[in-house]
Amino acid sequence: MPAGGIDVSLGEVAASLALVVLAIAVSIWRRTELEGDIAVAVVRSAIQLVAIGYVIQAIFDEDSLLLVAGLIAVMVLFGAFTARRRARRVPHAFWPLLVALGAAGVVTLGLVVALGVFEAEPRYLVPVGGMVVGNSMTAAAVALNRLGDEISDRSREIEATLALGATATQAAAPSLRRSLRSGTIALVDSTKTTGLIFFPGTMVGMLLAGADPVDAVRLQLVLLWVLLGSVALSALIATTLAYRNFFTAAHQLREPPQP
Amino acid sequence: MLFELERVEYSRDGRQVLDDLSARLPEGVTCVAGPSGSGKSTLLRLLNRLADPSAGRVLLRGADVREREVLALRREICLVPQLPALLEGTVEDNLRFAARLAGREPDVARLLDLAGLAAGFAEREAARLSVGEQQRAMLARALALEPEVLLLDEPTSALDEAARGAVEATLLELRARVRVSIVLVTHDLDQARRMADWVVRVEDGVAVAEGAAGEILGTAG
Numbered sequence: 001m002p003a004g005g006i007d008v009s010l011g012e013v014a015a016s017l018a019l020v021v022l023a024i025a026v027s028i029w030r031r032t033e034l035e036g037d038i039a040v041a042v043v044r045s046a047i048q049l050v051a052i053g054y055v056i057q058a059i060f061d062e063d064s065l066l067l068v069a070g071l072i073a074v075m076v077l078f079g080a081f082t083a084r085r086r087a088r089r090v091p092h093a094f095w096p097l098l099v100a101l102g103a104a105g106v107v108t109l110g111l112v113v114a115l116g117v118f119e120a121e122p123r124y125l126v127p128v129g130g131m132v133v134g135n136s137m138t139a140a141a142v143a144l145n146r147l148g149d150e151i152s153d154r155s156r157e158i159e160a161t162l163a164l165g166a167t168a169t170q171a172a173a174p175s176l177r178r179s180l181r182s183g184t185i186a187l188v189d190s191t192k193t194t195g196l197i198f199f200p201g202t203m204v205g206m207l208l209a210g211a212d213p214v215d216a217v218r219l220q221l222v223l224l225w226v227l228l229g230s231v232a233l234s235a236l237i238a239t240t241l242a243y244r245n246f247f248t249a250a251h252q253l254r255e256p257p258q259p
Numbered sequence: 260m261l262f263e264l265e266r267v268e269y270s271r272d273g274r275q276v277l278d279d280l281s282a283r284l285p286e287g288v289t290c291v292a293g294p295s296g297s298g299k300s301t302l303l304r305l306l307n308r309l310a311d312p313s314a315g316r317v318l319l320r321g322a323d324v325r326e327r328e329v330l331a332l333r334r335e336i337c338l339v340p341q342l343p344a345l346l347e348g349t350v351e352d353n354l355r356f357a358a359r360l361a362g363r364e365p366d367v368a369r370l371l372d373l374a375g376l377a378a379g380f381a382e383r384e385a386a387r388l389s390v391g392e393q394q395r396a397m398l399a400r401a402l403a404l405e406p407e408v409l410l411l412d413e414p415t416s417a418l419d420e421a422a423r424g425a426v427e428a429t430l431l432e433l434r435a436r437v438r439v440s441i442v443l444v445t446h447d448l449d450q451a452r453r454m455a456d457w458v459v460r461v462e463d464g465v466a467v468a469e470g471a472a473g474e475i476l477g478t479a480g
Contacts, residue, residue: 160344165334250329
């Protein structure tokens with residue numbers, strides 16, 4: 001795949017802040033009170049991306065797979081912490097999320113290397129790993145967020161099913177199905193419409209960097225399809241591990257419906 | 260004795276719902292009667308271990324319910340909650356789901372008949388039934404397990420007077436056709452009088468009286 005050659009000067013980066021000024025102006029004019037958040041977002045994005053840029057550069061220079069594994073482990077850890085905030089209604093959501101993100105990362109990267117889609121080099125594994133963990137985090141967070149709502153909103157139905165002698169797994173099955181669906185459907189939908197109403201990031205990046213459109217499209221397809229698998233896996237693992245926390249060992253709801 | 264509750268305690272969100280409650284519930288039809296919020300529904304949920312007491316014991320024919328395999332216990336001692344909560348799909352789907360849990364093949368027509376529903380209800384979407392029809396579908400679904408005991412939580416509270424009378428008639432008829440004991444929670448003393456062989460009166464989480472229905476409630480009037 002072509003390495004692409006594009007130079008972005010600091011002046012050009014600074015010039016793009018004009019659009020940030022526009023966003024802040026809209027916020028002030030229409031009193032959405034997002035000025036502060038926009039400013040924080042701009043500063044954080046600059047600091048975080050510059051920092052990760054140096055980290056990635058260091059990893060590329062070292063050419064060490066161990067460092068790649070370390071970086072992805074850190075992403076998984078932060079991803080699990082971040083996703084937990086979205087899954088507040090799920091008791092002890094951290095461990096299911098950590099396992100889900102870790103497994104999605106390991107299985108996905110392992111498969112793409114084993115199938116020969118990418119070589120086991122930091123240049124490929126770092127960006128793909130980042131996308132996989134990021135998308136898996138969103139999917140797991142959305143799925144667990146929905147699971148928390150489902151189990152609490154449908155506690156009467158779930159307990160009525162338990163009252164027949166169904167297991168917790170059987171009673172939670174419809175809620176699990178809907179949660180898994182909501183965790184995966186956003187990516188499925190955007191994959192369906194890709195190229196029609198939005199251009200995905202990798203393709204945009206490659207085109208900007210001067211790559212051949214055919215190459216850009218091929219790489220984008222690989223990434224989209226890889227992400228579908230990792231997102232499904234992550235949402236599946238997170239929901240499968242997390243739903244048990246709503247029940248006792250005796251198949252009772254920990255938070256029974258209000259009388 | 261079918262059930263014995265021995266000095267049972269249960270609290271929720273810091274509130275003592277059942278407070279050192281002891282009661283006996285024999286075979287037949289027992290009504291657990293008392294005002295709203297007195298802990299009746301909680302008592303019912305302890306009988307098939309949808310909840311466990313924080314102290315005290317619940318005995319089923321002399322043996323602690325916690326010694327039983329909980330899923331098998333719930334298939335024998337089946338609870339129908341106060342508000343209907345059927346699964347997605349048709350009434351027949353719901354009956355088949357329950358029957359499968361007990362490893363049975365349901366006789367759908369007979370189950371519907373026992374619950375006072377016409378055979379045509381089998382194909383109806385559960386979510387599209389009226390509350391009264393759903394309540395009967397819930398009863399039919401519980402009967403699909405062929406339970407020994409039915410625990411009914413305020414089975415008529417969501418119904419108007421005519422529908423209530425019809426459900427009561429269905430339950431009395433059921434007793435004549437199927438060998439099943441019934442524990443029925445109600446706030447309606449007249450209903451207890453019409454239905455029960457035995458009555459346990461619960462107030463503020465304590466059983467204040469128990470005995471044959473005639474003794475506890477007097478005659479109708």
